Amino acid sequence: MYILLDIIEYVVINSTSHQPWLFYSPLALQAALLKDDLLDPVDQLLEDPALVDLVQQCLAARSPASARTGRPGIPPDRVLRCCVMKHLKGWSFRDLERELRSNLVYRRFTRFDAEVTPDFTTFCRTFALLTPQVTEQIHQRVVSLAREQGVARGRKLRTDTSVVESNVHYPTDSSLLGDGIRVLSRSLERIAAECKDGALNVVHHGRAVKYRLLEISRAAKSLTEANQQRMRDSYQKLVGLTRSVVRQASEVVQRWRKGRLKVVGKFLRVEAQIDQLRHFLPLLEKVITQTKERVWGGNCHVEGKVLSLFEPHTEVIRKGKAHKPNEFGRLVRIDEVENGIVSGYQVLEGNPDDHTAWMPALEQHQACFGRAPQMATADRGFFSAKNEREAQELGVKKVVLPAPGRLSVKRAKLQKQRWFRRALRWRAGCEATISTLKHPFSMLRATYKTDAGFQRYVGWCVITKNLFSIARYHERRRINGKVD
DSSP: OOOOOOOOOOEEOOOSOOOOOGGGHHHHHHHHTOOOTTTHHHHHHTTOHHHHHHHHHHHHTSSTTTTTOSEEOOOHHHHHHHHHHHHHHTOOHHHHHHHHHHOHHHHHHHTOTTSOOOOHHHHHHHHTTSOHHHHHHHHHHHHHHHHHTTSOOSSEEEEEEEEEEESOOOOOHHHHHHHHHHHHHHHHHHHHHTBOTTSOOOOOOHHHHHHHHHHHHHHTTOOSHHHHHHHHHHHHHHHHHHHHHHHHHHHHHHHHHHTOSOBOSOHHHHHHHHHHHHHHHHHHHHHHHHHHHHHTTOOOOOTTOOOOSSOTTOEEEOOOOSSOSOEEEEEEEEEEOGGGOEEEEEEOSSOOOGGGGHHHHHHHHHHHHSSOOSEEEOOGGGOOHHHHHHHHHHTOSEEEOOOOSSOOHHHHHHHTSHHHHHHHHHHTHHHHHHHHHHTTTOOSEEOSOHHHHHHHHHHHHHHHHHHHHHHHHHHHHHHTTOOO
């Protein structure tokens, strides 16, 4: 039996008040003359104490003593501003580090000024501390700022759903089997490096796997019986290689559990790789099962199909698009009120019908604004007589849900009324909002890992978009001479 000691890294939270450097003052005066029309309006919104307090409370929960001791960490106001900057520009963590080092405007916006900027790995670990729950609280605070400043009054609501892709390659059974062999073999090699010589022999299957993948891809291009048989034969060999690696990985896990693995190196490294094996083994077993069902059983609709070993929460979403019939990611509901403010979002499970998301959108709006909207609209995928009735019972005066199919005389007369057609034209703006979120604000593909990371990524895209919507609203009023 091995006794493992957990190493806790204590990081103290730095103060949000930063003392300027004496020799940086002349350069700071010159840097202050550099204006950014996009960042300067948001700068004042990010000075809200409630936003900084939410981030500070989250960072303080990193370890038991983070609030009072440890090495200096990134202050909460800088973390908040760096998150907004990253999602505004669509940068990776490496891009964020490089741009902050080289741009005076970005340094001034993020409050780093002349100080040393953190490494990209520090940004990655710190951003991961902002859980989906904290991200949702920050979003609600931003919506509260919009409500307090008169940007969002909550009188109108439009909602829609869209697919946000996971950061995965196109899933095929052969590529998933190859990924599984590669990941398990890598962990086994790292374990063998910490064990006594000869205690664990790892066979390298990389070349054989590559040949099998090439054979399958070539055979799949033709539907002749000969090529289909070649593909099945190649799959048989690939599944055999996968089973041998899975069998060895399972044996190593059992030997570690029983204390029979002769480790002479660092136990913590071995434990970390054993955890990797425990995580990937059940997923790879599912991939083997779904491969056998599809290739030899002809069943393409296996329950609980695995689409990625690294993002197992990924779902197959079919939205009826001709150019992209299958999308791999998660379905996200977007609720929008006046002036482009996204008042709510939700990452949905599976691929549900749109009409099931109608009442949750109204209930979320009522919880946010304290009352139901006067007018609520969505596309015809949300329509049902039950949805219309429940919305009216909730207090919505104008429910604008166009009915699909052939309309009755009474229904056609209702949908031709002026207020109904005007509401439908306003609903079309939700498509533009989703496009804005996906392209300028980088919500097209979520790059954070795991289900929690996916929700954080979507939340920060929405938060960044709302901040700039508030800033642009005040800028329009200033240009039109309607200063509050």
